[in-house]
Each structure stands twice: as structure tokens, then as C-alpha cells.
Amino acid sequence: MAQHKINYTQDGGLPVALTSIDKIVNWGRSNSLWALTYGLACCGIEMMASGASRYDFDRFGTIFRASPRQADVMIVAGTLTKKHAEFIKRLYDQMTEPRWVISMGSCANTGGMFNTYATVQGADRIIPVDLYLPGCAPRPETLQYGVMLLQKKIRANKAGRAQKAKRLM
């Protein structure tokens, strides 16, 4: 029977890496940002395109989940109506900490062109938003760039510090 002996210190390609806890935790968090499937309007089409093969969100470790319990980031993609406002708050509360929110497109940022009685004038009236993406609708490149910026924001924080619960009020 062949003897398999691995000499870990044989060459430079060590299967061992030294790092700090902060970096490894943030590396894990920032590179597996699972997004809550949250297409509300036409921005949702761009968000789906970002997940499909041409733009391939999986390269960034972003996989869309249909459950808020398994999601890290909520991408509010589209027009948030007043009827829907209570549900976005409920779904946000169901997400586990740490959690982030990307407001995608003009409608989610400010209400956009829907300056009407039925549209919430900005998703940040309901939930705290980390990142605002401009555009109507933003292209998939913009969304992916936004996720990359969010990754950077996550890496800039100390992972070990007590996570302060994000609250609007």
C-alpha cells in the first residue's frame, strides 16, 4: 500500500495562512453576502440579470435567498408602496445580525418619479439603509459595484466588536 506523506513545510505553497481574526471573519462575511430576493419593480429585473450567467453574482459569493433568515443583505430593488411598507419592516426584522440594506434605484432611494400618495418616499423612512445606488434602473454593473463597496465597508469594520443593532429610531 502506498504511503502518503505530506510534507507541509516542503515548499512555499503552504496550506497554512496566518491572519487575524478580524480579517478572516470579515473575509467570510464580505465574500458570502447572501441577498434577500427582493425585487419590487423593474429594478428587480436588473437584479435578476445580475444573478444570471452573463453578470454572474456568484463570483462575489452573492447568492439570492428566498428567506430573510438566511440572508445578510437586503437589496430593495424597486418601488416601495405604502401598502408594502409594513412587510419590508417585518422582513428586515427577521434577518439576522449583522445585516445590511442596499437601496437600489431612484424609487427605493427617494420615491423617484412616483411622487404620489401610494409610494413611500425613500426606503430609509422605514429601515436603515447602508448604500444608495443611483439609476433608473441601475445596470447590473452598478449593483455589483455597490456590493463590492459594501464588501469594503464590511472589511473596514472590526469584526469582533459588539454589533450595534441598527435601528431607525
Next chain:
Amino acid sequence: MRAYKPKGNVQAKPYYTDRYWKAPQVAKFDVESDEVFSADLAAIKSKFDVKEAFIQVEQMTVWINPSDIYEVLEFMRDELEYTQLSEMSAIDFLEQRDEFEIFYQMLSMSKRKRIRIKYSIKNGQAVDSISKLFRCADWSEREMYDMFGIEANGHEFMKRILMPYDWQGHPLLKTYPLQGDEFAAWYEVDKIYGKEARDIIGPELRDTAQVDRYDSERFARLGHEVPKGMDPDVEENKDKTQSYQEDGGVFMIKKLDKESSKVIDDPQR
């Protein structure tokens, strides 16, 4: 003496008003000009009271009494082959006549004709439900109630369909402001956080022309991210533009090099 006219806003008034201007009307034609329609109208007239009938844009409009609506539509569906109800709703004429116009758009696939049944009701009156005749009227009548506040007698589930159940007001009325009344402005805040949160969250920003000069500092520009409060347009700040990744790279991730990366700018690629 001449009648007194208020002259307070004489500056705001338009200089020129055309006293002889009349709103353009779609031409009305006699029902006799169409064989199929005149036969249909004669059949309806033999059973029901018809107030007015004419042809507009190759469609016949028939004005009837509000109490006849169920029987008229049943007669048209079963006898006259108008088997489809394309659309129904109300029109707000409260300011002019204190009444609503209710219309039912009927389609006959075999005759290839459309007839519009109309009647008017006073403000506060209810209509007779026709959802037993046409299933599609179920939601249309709910929408009519939601948007205008006109209830349909005999409807199985007379509740709002578009707006939330606890909404106040009927948005398609001409008197309803487009940007919402007091209730609509605070609806989501009141419902989720309670009335005491109004001061903290603040009123909605409805002025689309408002420019906040601090926005250029608070929000970064895509691809030109600088530290907070810094102007990316100033020349000495150009090299302070933040790249996506930290200096020195991230564990196990290659640093993005903008110079060596390929930019695809050909849309026909």
C-alpha cells in the same frame, strides 16, 4: 351696478381668455347608421327604458336607468351575444353635477361589436352588483369601491382591492390630492412606528426641485469615491480616490488593477 369681481390676483390671471372656446367633442352618429346596433338597440328598447343612445367611434353608447343594469347586462349576454365584459368603472363628475357616471364596456366576439352601457348615480348612492353575471366584475367592483367609494349591493366581498384595508379616502376622486392627504403622508410611519415617531422620522420630502448642497459631500459618486466631506473634482484630491480594495489587498483576493483590466466599451460586442 356691475357685479363685483375680486381683483386681488389680477396679476396672476392669464392675459387672454377665449370666451368662445368650446371643448372638442367626439362626433356622435345616429344609431340608425349601423344595422347591427339599431337591431340591438331595438331589442333593448323593447324591454327596458333607454334614455339616450348614439354611436361614437364606431361603438354604441346606451344610457339606461341604474335599477335596470343587472337585467340589461343579462339580456345582452344571453340574447344579444355580448358575452364579454371588457371593463367597468366609474367617472367622477361630482363637481359638475354631484354624480358619478358608471360605464360597462361590452364586447361581442361573434358580432365584432362593442356597446357601452352607462348610467349615472348621485353621490353616496350604491350600484347593483353584476359579479354574479360576470366573474371579472368581482374585482372591478371592488376597485370601484376602493377608488371612488361606490359600493356594489349584493357583492360577496365588498372590500378594498388595491389600497390597504385600513386606508382612509378614495384616491381616484378628483378631490383627492395626488400627493396624498394627511393620513396618506404619515400612513407607513403611523402604522409601523406609531404617531410618536413622526417627529423623529420627519415629513416626506415632496419637492422634486429641492437641491441640498451637502448631498455632493454626503454621497459618493460611483467610481469616484473619496473620503467623506472631500470634493472629488478638486485636482489634489484626484489621487485620494478610494479604490474598491484596501491597500495591500485582502486575504486570498487579488487586488483590482484598473490599468490592467479590460474595459468593454463596444456595445455591439
